[in-house]
Amino acid sequence: MRTLDDLDVKGRRVLVRADLNVPLDGETITDDGRIRASVPTIKALLDGGARVVVCAHLGRPKGQVDPKYSLKPVARRLGELLGQDVDFAADVVGDSARSTVESLQDGQVALLENLRYEPGEESKDDAVRGAFAEQLAGLAELYVGDGFGAVHRKHASVYDVPKLLPHAAGGLVVAEVQVLKKLTEDPQRPYVVVLGGAKVSDKLGVIANLLTKVDRLLIGGGMAYTFLKAQGYEVGKSLLQEDQLDQVRGFLDEAAKRGVELVLPVDVLAATTFAADAEHEAVEATAIPADREGLDIGPRTRELFAAKLADARTVFWNGPMGVFEFDAFSGGTRAVAEALIASGAFTVVGGGDSAAAVRKLELPEDGFSHISTGGGASLEYLEGKTLPGLSALEE
Ligand SMILES: Nc1ncnc2c1ncn2[C@@H]1O[C@H](COP(=O)(O)OP(=O)(O)OP(=O)(O)O)[C@@H](O)[C@H]1O
């Protein structure tokens, strides 16, 4: 992969695809980790005299303009971190974007509005995506792919634009790949993967492949309930991927066949409603009341997971064990994070919210070998899949 050193950027407009998909509470950024991680590449380009045009997505507005997902607060924070103004374009490839980009001087930076306001960004139709990519590429002369968290998406800004412009990988992508490579090349064993979080349908897909690579798979968070249901237990109002139950039954069989230990919660904190102050109690994972939803793993599961992590030599963890944003349901995530730190293993935490949880719970970031900005992206990399955003940069 070409890197920034291979590009002559002085006086040129450089489109940087970053992953600035940060958690927001209204307009307040609750964790700016991904913005911070994007700063070194942007700064290096600015120091090199480039005119930098940053593009990124926020949330999943599905091709519609929705002010809730505006990148405006991100522009403000990026400016603070860079120590210079970030011009914000009110659209992605429209009049505002074009005039903002045209007025940039050497060493100045602009951020475009949320890429996912444009239906072309995520379209499955190559021609539709390609047409949007042409518009985006038209804003710049060079392209830098640095949004590691999105390299698993075959989206216009990730996959198609680098085909249209001379390109290079940014420092974040290079660094992330370097660490994750270590996990794919002969990891020390036991190799344990811990999966949780809420993007259940996205991430169930990686399990089939992971079962061929790991010694143990611990499943918590919103991911666990589809497994419990697949085993025949009722999960009340918990997060459930009903259409993937057969697939999950297949994983349970496959794990048993391969001798991979698949460890599920034995108890959960079952709440009356999805709220910070919800009434809740620890119940057996096999007996979740119909009117309750599991919002965290229970105390016995925390101990079980910690025991299963104690002798690990390599651990990858993606996805919080519960709704850590609510204090009452953050204990499971804390317990797993602490068990990773205590294991002394080579530990990688991946994912926007997983990394945010580590910081929110004030756990020492240097207690982990690496905190990756990619959740889904890291998981798919570990599967050994060719990721669209990486293959495009390699061409
Ligand atoms: N039992 C649960 N029920 C509902 N939501 C849950 C549960 N457990 C965890 N979550 C939620 O999962 C979310 C994080 O999931 P997600 O899959 O997005 O992880 P991630 O680390 O951000 O990975 P990625 O980078 O791929 O987005 C958190 O907001 C958390 O509240």
Ligand SMILES: O=C(O)[C@H](O)COP(=O)(O)O
């Ligand atoms: O949060 C992430 O994992 C990345 O920003 C990608 O977001 P997506 O899962 O909505 O494509």
